[in-house]
Amino acid sequence: MTRITPIRMVADVAASTAFYALLGLDERTQETSRTWASLTGSGGAVGLHIASAGKSREVSFQVTVDDGELDAVRARLAAHGHAPGAILDETFGRYFEVADPDGCLVQVNEVPDDLSRSYETEESRALLD
Template sequence: MLTVLPIRYVADIEASRSFYTGLGLIFRSEESVPVWAHLAAGAGAVGLHDASVSKGRPAGTVELGFSTDEKLEDVAARLTAAGYAHELVEEDFGRSIRVTDPDGVVVQIQEIDTDTMRRAQSLL
């Protein structure tokens, strides 16, 4: 199942986390590291990503993303069967599939691995 997970690239994780939890989102510390804050909502979530370690995405950028509890290989097989071109990408936080929508916007489907995120954070 996919969960809507837009990614908001921010200049200050703590200030942004405080702002969005003030709006009513719930900080999930078990799914967060210092450069990533996972904030749950009733129907989806928001990921806050430190822009300074985002490989070129400036603060203020937002990407449409989804997280999944399915194996990415199963998602990839479904996309292939439906005729979608896609790419499986190894990320600092786990893996994702990148697929381009009809307007040319890349959408991510993420398999977030918090152990991988923590190892990557220790290398920064």
């Protein structure tokens, strides 16, 4: 089995681990050190690796939560001092954006339970027609 794990270069592994835990990712503590953390969720994983400010590379990605959880995740982030943006409603569902401790923008999506087709695929097809 092959598993792909995106690696996010961060200035502070502990602060970033705490942030991504607020998004619902679980730290694999047996793999964590002062320079590395591995976090997993039901839909994937991310690795956090220490990097000096000059060598940090930004990777944008999205986190998807279950229908009905978006407001709670946004409130949890705000309660811990992060500044999530307003919740927006799009064809694929609702979402907001929030910066992690290094300023990397993370899009947090809520996908409705009744989403039976890929709106992104349909929108892409419509743009190409």
